[in-house]
Every structure is written in structure tokens, then in C-alpha cells.
Amino acid sequence: MHALPSARALGRRAPLAAAAAAALALVAANGARASFTENIGTSPIAMSLGNAVTADPPGHDSIHFNPAGLTRLKGKIKSDTFFGASIKPYATFTQPPGFDIGGWTEDPLAGTSTGRVRQSIFLPIIGVPKARLPFAAGAGLGFSWNKPGSPWTFATASYVVQGVGIERTLDADDPARFDGKRINIQRLVYLSPSVGYKWSNTLSFGVSVPIAHQGFMLDTDMRMPNKLLGVIGELQDAWCGDEGNPLDTFAFGLCGGGQEGRLRPFNKIGGMQFEMTAPADPTINLGVLWEPSEKFSLGAVYQGGSNSVLTGRYQFNAEPMLDQFVRGMYSSLLGPIAASMFGFPTSIPPVQSGNVTLKLPYAEHVQVGLKLRPVSRVQLNVDANWSNWKRWDKLTFQFDKQIDLLKMARIFGQADSSKLIIPRGYRNTVNYNFGLQVKVTDSITLRAGYEPRKSSVPNSKLDLISPLPDITIKSIGIGYANKDGLRIDAAASYASGRFDVPADGSCNLNCTHFFNAVYNPYAGLDVSGGIRIRYVGVTLSKPF
Secondary structure, X not given: OOOOOOHHHHHHHHHHHHHHHHHHHHHHHHHOOOEXXXXXXXXXXXXXXXXXXXXXXXXXXXXXXXXXXHHHOOEEEEEEEEEEEEEEEEEEEEOOOOOOEOOEOOOOOOOOEOOOOEEOOOEOOOEOOXXXXXXXXXXXXXXXXXXXXXXXXXXEEEEEEEEEEEEOOOOOOOHXXXXXXXXXXXXXXXXXXXXXXXXXXXXXXXXXXXXXXXXXXXXXXXXXXXHHHHHHHHHHHXXXXXXXXXXXXXXXXXXXXOHHHOOOOOOOOEEEEEEEEEEEEEOOEEEEEEEEEOOEXXXXXXXXXXXXXXXXXXXXXXOHHHHHHHHHHHOOOOHHHHHHHOOOOXXXXXXXXXXXXXXXXXXXXXXXXXXXXXXXXXEEEEEEEEEOHHHOOEEEEEEOOOOHHHHOOHHHOOOOOOEEEEEOOOOOOEEEEEEEEEEOOOOEEEEEEEEEEOEOOOHHHOOOOOOOXXXXXXEEEEEEEOOOOOEEEEXXXXXXXXXXXXXXXXXXXXXXXXXXXXXXXXXXXXXXXXXXXXXXEEEEEEEO
């Protein structure tokens, strides 16, 4: 059996541990980084404490929050977690004074608001079920093993570290259909071999290797309210009239597409669907926990990132407008010259599909925490955390062929129609988490958490695919434990935040600049809205 170090050795090592934890805290604070969707729904206990648990990691959730905390689990423990979450984004679109998109001054979406939202989940192998859910439900499972007297604890668990599933299909005319009818970004850890090592009576280390299934699905209608489309549409109406223009055959073919080929900046041009996965994407978590007394402890964790490579299928659907427009140009005398200069295709098929690849970075995360117990039954937790969401500068979808619909975007800077580049421009910020725990009796514990989260999505990059402004999360929880080792922990959380993006405020949403056609579906409109997130969860753990 391994012997723990002597008290004299502990005295030498404890300052080193404290210095290491303080150094990590300094890095996190000075780095000014932040959060996106992490830790929403990962653990009921952690949520009830505002996710401020790095210095007091709870049970099998230590695998994620600080694997060094596994050393506090004795014997063989099994845990089951069940949770439900509801994500409700909303937005309203307003037309400001002086609105003009290439001569068009009335956007049919002006004065509308988004409708009801349902939730969806991404199931490994199956994909995204078509069933509509009032809330997203899930479950987790954990096991740990520790021999009496051993400094080693081994564990594994399954849990969700990232989950966003939004479906806006209840209303066929929902204005949000142009920026994500259905969206799923989900990271499910299904295996996480982990080990904690108790170096001394006060100092522990831990490492875990979460192996995750990363899923991504996007289904959206598309429109491109751009000044060029507006000007050409106005020119078509003036040059062609209601019956066409016989001289157009000897010009650029603006009338050759008929009424269907008249460009309208606010019309739907098509739609796109992606569904792709990375079946096994491993990362690493490293943790340290220093507990010099029951009244005070420090913890730190590094959660590694990855360059997840997702593969799957895509489908582009094209409306007749652009197809008839280019067909008209190519049926005239001078039209083919102009069309070839801009790289327009000779036609646009109604459907194109095939294989697609996407590199979707998973951000590194650093979190440090402090636990204080000023009196025996009251505990305060404070954490600081950083996430490297700046890696989401842009998302590049690589297709297996040239997409004719995207060839129409060459004039707007999309030079390679076998790729779709969606700008993101996210940032890193710092966030603090706060938790309060009161032990009412030897069996009952009450908890409360507070998280004022600064969003990693700046206001200038907001859109309806990721409508996440600064949010405030408030949580409560209760825990029960008996003498036989049974623990029941429950939590409920509510998060909310609002945004207000004036026209030209976000070039992922409503810019009117000529080269921002991809992708600003609400160009020139003021967009305001927000998001509400509700979460409930329960964990049952017991010896086995």
C-alpha cells in the first residue's frame, strides 16, 4: 500500500501547490477570456452552484470540472443523471427611417417577430430525429473505483458538454427561417477514462480523456437582400416592362427569364441543409486540487481543445429566380459575355447534394476556483474561467463539387464555389461564477448559484444561428444524503439575456455593405431580441 508523505513534506509542497493555483488564476484573469455554451446542463450539482466547483468538484462530475476531485470518492460508486433543458431565442425586425436596398424600400419582414421554438437533439448514428420536442432531455452515467487505502481512483462517465438544439418550423413564415430553421450543435462524451491520484493528505492531481461524439446540423432558407440585386431588379422592371422588350435579345438578356427571372432582393433564393459528425473526438482534462483544511481549498483545471473534423451530407435547393435570370442572360447576344465575366453558371439545378467536410474547433477552457467555509455549515465558491472561442473566426464548409448556386456569389467575394465560408468573429472574455451552499442538517443541503456571463459573441457578430448575448444564470438546488451512501441532488436554473442590433450593426446579420451578401439575411433592418434558457436536472449516486 502506498504511504502518504509526512507532515514535513506536506509543509514543503503545499506552498508550491498554492503558487501553481495562483499562477493559473492570474493567467485566467489577465487573459480576459470567456464562455459560449459550455457547462450549461453538464451537471445538476454544478449548475446549482453556478458552475463554481473547481475547488469542490462534485462526484463523477469531477471528470469534467476537475479530475483531481476523483480522489474524494471512496469504494465503488455509480451515478445516474437525468436532465431537461429548454432554449427559447426570440427576435423582432424593424425597418428604420431611410431604409433602401437598391431602390427597394419595403421589406416584407419589417414589423414581424419570430414564433414558437421547439428543441431537438442529435443522436449518434441516428442523427437528428424529426420529432418536435417542447424541451431537450438527456441522461448521463458514471462509475468510479477506489480500493480502501489506495491513492488511486479510476472513473468514467458519459455527459453532455455542449448542447444547442433549436427548431423553428412550427410557423412556415417565421422570419427566423432565413437564419436557421433547425440548428444543432452538440458534443456528447460517451467514454471518459479518468484517474485521480492523491499525492498527499491535502494535494491531489487528476487526468481524464473525454472521448466525444460531435454533431452539427443546419437547415435554413436563404435570401440575400443586396443593393446589386435591388438595382438589377429595378433595371429589369424599367427595361422589360410587363411584356418584355424585343431589343433585349440583342442586349444582356435581362428580360429573357420572364417574370420568374426578375431579381427581388427580399425573395427566397434557396435553402441549404447540412448534417455531419465526428464520431470519436478525444480531448484531455488536467486538474489539481489543494485542500489544506475543511475551511479552504483551491482548484484548477485545463480542458484541452481539438480541431474536430466533421463529415457528412449537404443539400442545396435553388428557387427558380436565379436560374431563370442566368438562362435569360445566356440566351441573349451580350449576356453570355457579362455572365462569364462574373463567373455565373449557365443554369442552376433545383437540387445539388453530396458530401461535405467541416473543421469545427472545440475551444480550450481554463477554470480556477476557490472554496471558503467561514462557518461549519456555510460554504462559498468563486471561480474564474476562460475559453478560447476566438478560434471560431470563421467556419469553412468544403464540398465535393462546385455548387452552382454559390457561383452566383463570386461577385461578392466567394471565389471558390466548392466552399462556403461563414464568418463568425467570436472573442475571448473572462467570466466569474459564484456558488453558495448551506448544510441545513446532516442529510439536507441547499444550494444557490449565480453566473453573469459575458458572451463570446460580440454584438457586431450576433446572428440568429448563435443568438447568445450576455446572459445571467440563476440557479437553486437541493441535496440529500443518507448513511448508506445514497445521494440525490436536484437543480433548476434560469438564464436570460437581450440584444439590440441596429441596421449595419452586425455583418453576420444585417449589414448592407456590397460585399457582405454572404450572409446578412436581414440587411438594413434593426433586429432586437434575446434568449431564455431553463434547465432542470437530478443526479442519483450510490455504492455498488
